[in-house]
Each structure stands twice: as structure tokens, then as C-alpha cells.
Amino acid sequence: xxxxxPFHAGVLRAVDRYGTTVEAARQLNxxxxxxxxxxxxxxxxxxxxxxxRRDGRLVLRPQAxxxxxxxxxxxxxxxxxxxxxxxxxxxxxxxxxxASTPSIGQGLIAQALRQLIxxxxxxxxxLIMGDAPTELSxxxxxxxxxxxxxxxxxxxxTPLAQASIIALVxxxxxxxxxxxxxxxxxxxxxxxxxxxxxSPLGWLIARAHEVAGLDYAPFMTVPYSISAAHLMAQHGxxxxxxxxLIEAHRFDGLTRLPVAPEIPITICLMTVRSRPLTRVAARLxxxxxxxxxxxxxA
Amino acid sequence: xxxxxxxxxxxxxxxxxxxxxxxxLGVSQSAVIKALRLAEQDLDVSLLATVQGRLTPxxxxxxxxxxxxxxxxxxxxxxxxxxxxxxxxxxxxxxxTVPGLAHSILPPAIASARxxxxxxxxxxxxxxxxxxxxxxxxxxxxxSYGPMAIEGLLDVELRRSSLVCVLxxxxxxxxxxxxxxxxxxxxxxxxxxxxxxxxxxxxxTALAQTGLADRIAITVRHTxxxxxxxxxxxxxxxxxxxxxxxxxxxxxxxxxIASSPPVMAYxxxxxxxxxxxxxxxxxxxLAEAAA
Numbered sequence: 001x002x003x004x005x006p007f008h009a010g011v012l013r014a015v016d017r018y019g020t021t022v023e024a025a026r027q028l029n030x031x032x033x034x035x036x037x038x039x040x041x042x043x044x045x046x047x048x049x050x051x052x053r054r055d056g057r058l059v060l061r062p063q064a065x066x067x068x069x070x071x072x073x074x075x076x077x078x079x080x081x082x083x084x085x086x087x088x089x090x091x092x093x094x095x096x097x098x099a100s101t102p103s104i105g106q107g108l109i110a111q112a113l114r115q116l117i118x119x120x121x122x123x124x125x126x127l128i129m130g131d132a133p134t135e136l137s138x139x140x141x142x143x144x145x146x147x148x149x150x151x152x153x154x155x156x157x158t159p160l161a162q163a164s165i166i167a168l169v170x171x172x173x174x175x176x177x178x179x180x181x182x183x184x185x186x187x188x189x190x191x192x193x194x195x196x197x198x199s200p201l202g203w204l205i206a207r208a209h210e211v212a213g214l215d216y217a218p219f220m221t222v223p224y225s226i227s228a229a230h231l232m233a234q235h236g237x238x239x240x241x242x243x244x245l246i247e248a249h250r251f252d253g254l255t256r257l258p259v260a261p262e263i264p265i266t267i268c269l270m271t272v273r274s275r276p277l278t279r280v281a282a283r284l285x286x287x288x289x290x291x292x293x294x295x296x297x298a
Numbered sequence: 299x300x301x302x303x304x305x306x307x308x309x310x311x312x313x314x315x316x317x318x319x320x321x322x323l324g325v326s327q328s329a330v331i332k333a334l335r336l337a338e339q340d341l342d343v344s345l346l347a348t349v350q351g352r353l354t355p356x357x358x359x360x361x362x363x364x365x366x367x368x369x370x371x372x373x374x375x376x377x378x379x380x381x382x383x384x385x386x387x388x389x390x391x392x393x394x395t396v397p398g399l400a401h402s403i404l405p406p407a408i409a410s411a412r413x414x415x416x417x418x419x420x421x422x423x424x425x426x427x428x429x430x431x432x433x434x435x436x437x438x439x440x441x442s443y444g445p446m447a448i449e450g451l452l453d454v455e456l457r458r459s460s461l462v463c464v465l466x467x468x469x470x471x472x473x474x475x476x477x478x479x480x481x482x483x484x485x486x487x488x489x490x491x492x493x494x495x496x497x498x499x500x501x502x503t504a505l506a507q508t509g510l511a512d513r514i515a516i517t518v519r520h521t522x523x524x525x526x527x528x529x530x531x532x533x534x535x536x537x538x539x540x541x542x543x544x545x546x547x548x549x550x551x552x553x554x555i556a557s558s559p560p561v562m563a564y565x566x567x568x569x570x571x572x573x574x575x576x577x578x579x580x581x582x583x584l585a586e587a588a589a
Contacts, residue, residue, distance in 0.1 A: 004376060005301050006369070046380035063388035069435060070376040077369040082299060084365040088343050088358045093365075276347035276356045 091123030444496030459539030
């Protein structure tokens with residue numbers, strides 16, 4: 001709109017409010033001549049005379065009352081827009097949505113978030129515990145972090161860290177005295193573990209059983225490592241979970257045992273190739289990728 | 299925050315790329331990219347990212363554009379007000395209406411009001427976004443098919459009618475005095491979509507209660523379009539009975555729908571500020587015609 005900018009609207013409103021260019025200039029921290037020039041330029045651009053000069057004062061013409069109300073709306077809306085830009089800058093306007101599992105969320109991501117919120121203290125963050133590839137594909141997550149996921153072509157995978165499958169047994173279990181266990185040691189135990197179809201870890205563990213010539217038949221399947229750990233209620237119960245959970249969590253009464261031969265797992269960062277990230281999401285990715293080099297493999 | 303920069307961001311988001319934005323704005327692509335980069339620095343907000351080799355708007359750019367829309371609208375509104383002053387219509391009577399009522403109850407009321415005002419009042423009629431226009435003080439009066447039930451707005455019931463069918467006089471159903479739901483089986487029906495502004499849209503409620511809401515094959519916005527299609531033999535228009543008082547149905551048969559629930563026309567105005575004289579007279583004309 002030639003001749004009228006939001007700034008000019010604010011100046012015209014101030015002149016209407018204070019009645020003189022001198023007072024308007026004082027309120028707006030401008031010179032009186034700048035205010036006079038803006039009035040002249042705005043009136044020329046709009047093609048109408050807004051003020052009458054009467055007794056040294058500028059008086060709004062009756063015909064321009066509706067215009068002045070409209071300029072008031074301009075002032076209000078542009079003030080709101082400036083606030084909205086501040087919210088975008090701080091990360092408050094668009095939440096950073098991270099899809100992950102509890103053990104990754106409480107370990108790797110929690111560490112990255114600690115740094116992120118020191119840079120963006122007002123950022124809104126949503127940690128989604130769900131299937132990260134699905135959440136990304138549906139556009140309900142910006143970033144996913146997951147163990148060895150199976151993904152579509154549109155999702156870019158960046159390996160972040162290595163971990164491994166470990167066994168958890170109760171402290172009163174004879175196996176707790178061992179330095180490590182094999183899958184054969186666990187074959188007669190009540191196994192709480194992941195579904196081979198629904199979970200990438202379940203698929204890896206099932207394949208390790210097949211390689212060892214064993215059936216993979218957990219008596220209870222769970223979606224997350226933390227659920228498995230909490231369900232170790234009876235003598236003889238054992239679970240196979242990711243080693244990250246034990247790094248992030250302490251479980252009293254349970255003993256962690258390495259599994260031999262090792263079942264390695266890869267923690268991958270996932271982003272959608274065709275969708276740009278917000279600045280806050282891009283920063284989280286930077287932090288995660290940079291920390292990957294610092295993170296010792298489990 | 300520069301206005302020109304916001305126009306460039308808006309074009310970039312709306313058109314989906316820097317080349318498209320350049321074409322839309324009539325400037326070079328490099329000028330668009332430079333403006334976007336400068337805006338990124340000025341606002342300290344990420345606006346564009348390279349995705350699969352192409353500069354693409356970021357989520358922040360989309361959100362900024364969405365949030366800027368009302369700001370652009372009020373700037374356009376201010377320019378419109380200046381235009382109105384320039385053409386001598388600063389003191390005009392401003393009315394917003396849903397399209398369904400625009401050509402039935404409104405024109406005769408405006409004609410009466412202008413007579414009462416000795417033809418001195420200029421009138422501006424706007425369609426759509428009735429509630430938004432009224433709340434934003436862009437109009438003095440509004441009419442729709444139901445109460446808005448919003449604090450600060452008064453709803454005034456104007457008149458009631460029933461659903462009617464408008465059809466060609468040669469149509470076999472034109473020989474019926476009234477038409478029942480069963481008569482309309484296998485007929486192509488023409489009517490309005492929801493007005494989207496009333497808390498309860500009495501026209502759509504009547505359509506639903508008559509069992510015709512799912513039977514509409516052609517949706518139109520204006521009564522005259524519905525009547526014109528009926529005249530051309532495209533189908534049967536199902537409209538409100540207010541249309542009878544208009545000249546739109548000339549040469550057409552109008553048949554009431556049996557057991558039609560009432561369709562109500564409402565006027566709305568702001569509660570806090572008194573209506574000015576012209577708006578008060580128009581409201582009286584709308585109500586008098588109803589009486």
C-alpha cells in the first residue's frame with residue numbers, strides 16, 4: 001500500500017491522540033518535522049486529507065473518523081504481529097516435537113535438551129512417546145530418535161550412537177552372580193520383552209534367538225524398555241532391553257548383565273527429507289549430531 | 299519489520315519458491331532471495347531452508363505469514379476507508395449479509411430506507427465473513443439465518459418463512475400445490491451451503507429436518523443463481539420463502555415444501571455503540587417488512 005505503512009499509521013494515530021505534531025513527535029521520540037513529513041506523505045499516498053489545521057492544532061476531519069478507527073486496528077494488529085515474531089524467535093510459537101522411546105528420551109535427548117533450553121529458554125517442546133517413523137510421516141513430529149528403525153525413503157537416518165541389548169535379572173536370581181549371560185542361559189526363564197513385529201528391538205532380539213537356534217517366545221510383550229523393567233515382579237523373570245535405559249535410570253533390586261554374544265543396536269536420528277526444520281529443531285539436530293562424536297559407544 | 303519484506307515472505311510462502319515469488323512480484327529471483335535473507339537478519343527468524351536442492355519456506359515462514367494475514371487485512375481496510383472518503387462515501391451505511399439473503403429481504407429494505415433518508419445515504423453491502431465484519435466494526439448491520447449469540451452483538455429476529463421449491467412452470471411437479479419429501483426423490487436439487495456464521499443456521503436446520511440436507515446435488519451461494527439454474531431446467535431450487543418477495547422468481551413456479559420447519563432471518567448489530575440514524579432506519583425497514 002503506497003503511502004501508508006504501519007509506522008505511518010502509528011504516527012497518524014499519535015497526532016490524532018495528542019493534537020499537535022510537537023506532542024506526537026515527543027511521544028514517538030521523533031522530530032516535529034519528521035512527523036509533519038509523515039502526515040504529508042501519508043495523506044498524499046491515501047489521497048485524502050486526514051487533519052484540519054485549526055488554532056495551531058491538527059483536528060481529525062469528521063469524514064476521517066472511520067479511517068482513524070481503521071488505523072487503530074492497524075496499530076493493534078501490527079503490535080500483535082511484532083509479538084508473534086518474538087514468539088517465533090524464541091521457539092515459543094512452534095513447539096519442537098520429538099518422537100522417541102522413553103529410554104532414549106530420558107538419556108540422549110534429555111542431555112541434548114539441557115543444552116537446547118540454555119539457548120532457547122522459552123522454547124516449547126513436546127516429547128512424543130510413539131512410533132517415530134509414523135509420527136514423522138504424519139507430520140506430528142519434527143525429529144525422531146529411535147533404535148535401528150525401518151523407515152521409508154523420505155526419512156533421512158543419521159546414526160547417532162551404538163548401544164547393546166542387556167539382560168536385567170532380579171538381585172536374588174542366581175544369574176545375578178554371573179559376569180554375562182547368553183540367550184541359552186535364559187531359555188527356560190519367563191522373558192518380558194518386545195514384540196518382534198512391532199518393535200525394531202524385538203526384531204533384532206528375535207533374530208539373535210534364531211541364530212542361537214532358540215525360539216523367541218516372551219511370555220509378556222511390552223512396547224518400551226522401561227515398561228519391561230517395571231514388570232520384573234516374580235522370581236525367575238528376566239528381560240532383554242537396551243543399555244541406554246540403565247544409563248538414564250536406576251532400578252533398585254535389579255542386576256544388569258551384558259549379553260554374549262553381543263546384540264548391538266544403533267540409535268538413529270530421523271528427519272523428513274522433504275520438510276525443512278524450524279530453527280530450534282535444526283539446533284537440536286546439531287547438538288545431537290555433534291554430541292555423537294563425544295558420546296562413548298556402549 | 300518492513301512492510302515490503304513481509305510482502306516478499308508472503309509471496310514466497312504462498313507461491314512455494316523463490317522463482318515463483320519473483321514471478322508473482324515482478325522482480326528478479328536474486329532480489330527475492332536477498333530480501334528474504336535480509337528479513338531473516340532483521341527479524342532474527344529462520345525463513346528459508348534448502349530442501350532437496352531447493353529453497354523452501356521454513357515452518358517459521360509459514361507461521362509468520364499466517365500471523366501476518368490479519369495485519370495485511372487491516373492495512374487493506376484502512377486503504378478502503380481512505381477510498382471511501384475520496385469518493386464521498388465516508389458516511390455510508392455498511393451492511394454485511396450472507397449471500398442467501400442478499401437478494402431477497404435486503405434490497406426492498408434498502409430501497410425503503412433510502413426513501414426515508416431522502417436518498418442521502420450511501421450504502422455499502424459486503425458478502426461473507428458477516429460476523430468478522432461486525433465484530434471488527436467494518437459494518438453497522440448484518441443479516442444472517444440465525445442468532446450469533448456472541449457477547450457484544452445483539453441478535454434481532456426479523457421474519458420467518460418456510461422452505462420452498464422454485465422450478466420451471468413446465469416441470470411435472472409444478473402442477474402440485476405443495477411438494478413433499480417423496481415428490482423430490484430422483485430430482486436434482488439446488489440449494490445453499492451452510493452460512494458458517496450463525497450459531498444455529500435456521501436454513502440448514504430446516505433442510506436437515508426436512509430430510510433434504512443430504513440430497514442437495516448443486517450448491518450455490520446466491521438466490522439468483524439457484525433461480526437461474528431452475529429456469530434453465532438444471533434442477534429444482536430449494537430456497538427460503540423470502541425469495542417470493544423478490545423479482546427473482548418471475549416466470550417460475552414456487553411450491554411450498556410440506557411440513558417445512560421455519561427459516562428465520564436475523565439482523566445483528568453491536569450492542570455497545572448506539573446505531574446511527576441510517577442503520578436504525580434500515581433495521582426498522584427490515585423489521586417493518588417482516589411485520
